[in-house]
Amino acid sequence: MNKAMPNILVYYNEAEKFAEFLKEHGCTSVKTAKTPEEALLHLPGTEIVLSWNFPSHLLAQPEAASVQWVQSTGAGIDSLVSDRTIPQNVVLTRIVDQFGGMISEYVFAYLLLHCKDIPRLLSAQANREWDKFSPGSLEGKVIGVAGLGSIGVEIVKKARAFHMKVHGLSLSGKNADIVDRHFTAADWKTFVSELDYLILTLPLTNETRHVINRDILLSMKSNACLVNVGRGSLIVERDMLEVLKEQQHLTAVLDVFEKEPLDKENPLWSLPNVYITPHLSGPSKVDEVGRFFVDNLRRFVQGSSLQGVVDRERGY
């Protein structure tokens, strides 16, 4: 089945950039919206929505009856999946296989920052101090990657280049063969107890929400380092805050939070053993996401199966 060039609605804070990219790539009917009100205005006749954090309740409105497909500009899609009012005939897709490179670079930037104690070096330089010490090394350290999708796989590859011991946890058992030791959801405590570095790349689902609680955090080595590049709600944030206050040799590198942007008043900002970054480890760059979407659009028009289709029951 060959469909005519469909009507596309881009919902994004920089919607114009996407619209420009799409027009350059042959899309003739592209509208943009930045607010729910604008979106509602443009939904009638729209077949495809390209969006980050689309106001999902609109999809159940009569104005959205023509929508067949919603493409998220990100890898995480929990906010859409959790809305049960979205009609079942609307296909949800997310970006896959595009974030591994950038996110794994972010992870190793902070692993190296931590093990080389770069903050101490920056501070010594500011004071013109020749503060010679023996920095640590990643070699031989144990990294545990929770979530072995395309992001986790790229982290594992780089960990190999740093001669680390690599453990992994995946819910489905996927890619169990690429790690030295594999764990499943039943083994969280054993999994975390042996790690120098715990990296969370899991999707947020009913099974993973709040999986990192006080009990799990206290099972970690007291000088371990936790890196969250998955979703904020994988962690019980209040538990983490308490444990980080108690265990001052524990370090957390957090790119995602239960509520984003992180509140100005949140005490996490000022803990000395916490690095906060504003959800930028896996940026949704217009040209990368645009290429993924244009390729999917070609498949849509040709009637082929789309890339990154979300299984709503599984949650990602």
Next chain:
Amino acid sequence: MNKAMPNILVYYNEAEKFAEFLKEHGCTSVKTAKTPEEALLHLPGTEIVLSWNFPSHLLAQPEAASVQWVQSTGAGIDSLVSDRTIPQNVVLTRIVDQFGGMISEYVFAYLLLHCKDIPRLLSAQANREWDKFSPGSLEGKVIGVAGLGSIGVEIVKKARAFHMKVHGLSLSGKNADIVDRHFTAADWKTFVSELDYLILTLPLTNETRHVINRDILLSMKSNACLVNVGRGSLIVERDMLEVLKEQQHLTAVLDVFEKEPLDKENPLWSLPNVYITPHLSGPSKVDEVGRFFVDNLRRFVQGSSLQGVVDRERGY
């Protein structure tokens, strides 16, 4: 030829740690010194010197007539090689194949710090600012490794894991096959002109001294990043200072200097586009260096050829 267990002199700021290690490993006659005066006192009868920055003029004294071998605790040995008064029968050895792991970690710590703009993230956190931006990536960037010995080789391996384009320069043509493009000493300007990251791992010899001068620095891309983990005197420091002041998008990461420790008054400390670290990228850890030395000592006692023997003409 089997020699009796020889007399060893350790000259080092933490000489006792080495002496303890050596005694644990079966060395029965180990003396320690921290000053030239102490060294002179212990030289008579000494066959082997294990040392960092040994006062080389002592080796030409009659008190040092029994010295057969000087093992440096570092990879660089320029200060010994440049002293022509050291008797030719004294064998000089340096540590080889031990620094690649640590130094390559240091290099990637700073490459990632630079491309992810971690200082901006640290500063935003200090101000509780959710400063979302699109960080750069190492992927596809061009790294040039000058010096393809064991340190350079390990940097090349890690660069591959980050999907970088890898150029290399080696004086001897060694390991030309592990890089995408290879250059020799005749090609410095062309070599540097295409690089996003230039990493100096060269030994200091007559051929490499001051090889990075104003002309070469101005041939670099204006937003490139120079990392020196070789020797300070590979660079004309005054030229570098001037160029870094003029080209504010150029970045330098410096672990080694013409004179160490770096003077408090040196203006390099406070340039915003310079990272200063106190010659710690490849730490001479007692146990690692100790193991290398003990293995070499076994060879010495057995009359086998030593590892890391320096060719004084070549200079390393």
